[in-house]
Amino acid sequence: MFIIETMKLDTLNSTANIFLILKGAASEMLTNTDLIELTEFRQQLHRHPELSGEEVETARTIISALKLISPTEIITKIGGHGVAAIFDSRVSGPTILFRAELDALPIEECNDIDWRSLIAGKSHACGHDGHMTILLALGRMIARNPISKGRIILMFQPSEETGSGAKAVIEDPKYNQIQADWAFAIHAKPGSPFGYVATCPGLINCASLGLIVKLTGKTAHAANPEDGISPTQAIAKLAPAIEALSQSRELNENFQLATITHIQIGDPSFGIAPGDGIIYITIRAARDEQVIMIEGSVRKLALLIAKEYGLDVEFVLSDIFAASINDQDAYQIAVNAMNAIGVLNGNLGLPMKASEDFGVFGKSAKAAMLCLGLGEKYPALHNPNYDFLDDLIPIGSAIFERIARDLLGTK
Ligand SMILES: [Zn+2]
Ligand SMILES: [Zn+2]
Known part of the structure; x- marks a missing residue:
């Protein structure tokens, strides 16, 4: 898409050229098939919520999906049931970690949807099913079109809701081989306009x-x-x-x-x-x-x-x-990426009184949390009728991908 937009049409002088350009373009974005499969994947996760510290099946599902995109390495059981996929360019450069959470909540879902939770008294009422899917979407794009330097870590962290997961991941000896230089996370945010990203430098979560x-x-x-x-x-x-x-x-x-x-x-x-x-x-x-x-x-x-x-x-x-503090440089990189792909952003409704254990990653990496708007009237997080909106999958993964490309390039 990017190539076609910036290239004059008269340079597309052969079928072969057009094919190559389209192929190159397609590998940098999600296809319709991707979106259908990723939506099904998200809804599958939604049907099988697991509480903090019990994310055995969720981790298994993530590992199976990751194997299909062949990362350089998959680390399992990090900080509990955590899973990390490493995409290594084998050229020296920074390590960027993108974080999603594995756990759901002890809340009975009251939505009447085909993918309603099948587990009584438990649901993905914080949308972590969606965040995991955004990460997998990013993985698909990186697998198709590898980075030219450094490493990308897709971190599927356990036990966010109890505040213990990020700390357990960082303190796990397996984290020694990750040691991220940069860390980014997206959390869907009801109450903000759809597709608008709220973020700010400094304090973002209490x-x-x-x-x-x-x-x-x-x-x-x-x-x-x-x-x-x-x-x-x-x-x-x-x-x-x-x-x-x-x-x-x-x-x-x-x-x-x-x-x-x-x-x-x-x-x-x-x-x-x-x-x-x-x-x-x-x-x-x-x-x-x-x-x-x-x-x-x-x-x-x-x-x-x-x-x-x-x-x-x-x-x-x-x-x-811990309080989540956005690093000034990481914040700026995220803002530049969003501006480059036309994602509206600002500091509406920030900082938040609610807490988020992503702050722990910010103690050893330059980190930024982005709050992706679901719409002003969307049900609040932790409500029994909250359900992640699949339309955010391409937006969230496009932001992450642009950040990755800006820092690590394309091979
Ligand atoms: Zn939550
Ligand atoms: Zn959450």
């Missing part, structure tokens, strides 16, 4: 962590609660004190949130005065250090109030997400 506070006292007969130590009053005091740590709900420099997501006291019965209680809190802020500071404040409050009521207290950390 940091967050989950903190569980376990309070332990002593059960008693419900007729004699004075014989036990109930956590009820402590939790009644602690819950509003924790939520009061939230400051600005707008994303400015004061932004910090402590959101209680779950509380349980004792068991559902009428005969027992409770002896234990549990609170789940999600802490969120723009910077990693700020999240740790708020966590410290919650711990202090809990210890103080537990002591007041004679309760033991225990803390468990979970779902730790």
Whole structure:
């Protein structure tokens, strides 16, 4: 396509020439057959969602699809069930990693579609099925028309939803042979115009962590609660004190949130005065250090109030997400690529309060996250009626491909 657009028609003076040019053009873009097959592939993934850490079949499906495009190497079981395909030009140059996620969510899908989830209580409600397909589409284009230098890594990362997958991948000794210089990811974004990419330099996704506070006292007969130590009053005091740590709900420099997501006291019965209680809190802020500071404040409050009521207290950390920070150079490369292929982009709706563990790749590579618009009225992520839009497959993969060509050329 690119060649034909820039070439004068009078230079196309033979059938052979035309054939060669079209062949060259076709190898750089997706064909109708590609799009049909990739859509079927995406819908197949959608039917079989697997939760974080359990992505065995999904990884198997990805490996089978990758084998058909013959990358130089396929690394399996990286950081859990992760899969990485390496396309190596065997000429020295940078390594560019493109990231997708393998996992789905514990959400019952309520869509009435042919490719509805076949697994009760689980669905691809974050669209990771689509992100995997975009990566495979990129793989098809690179396989047909190899890069002239450096390496491309298609990274299918596990356990994004729990915030543990990217870290596990980076810490896996198998990552030593990857060591990306650049990293890019696309996440579909409802609420933005269709095909519009929101991105910005600096902070793009906030940091967050989950903190569980376990309070332990002593059960008693419900007729004699004075014989036990109930956590009820402590939790009644602690819950509003924790939520009061939230400051600005707008994303400015004061932004910090402590959101209680779950509380349980004792068991559902009428005969027992409770002896234990549990609170789940999600802490969120723009910077990693700020999240740790708020966590410290919650711990202090809990210890103080537990002591007041004679309760033991225990803390468990979970779902730790570093802030995602877009590198200035990686951001600029992505913007140049999008401008070159006519993808509208800007910083609409950014940064986001939601977290994303892609930020971990940004600690050792120049990284940029791109949020690809699904349309203003599209169902939100993690909603039971969210379903990735297949029309984004050619757009997402074209952006990735252009980034790859700009950095690594074409053989
Ligand atoms: Zn998600
Ligand atoms: Zn997601």
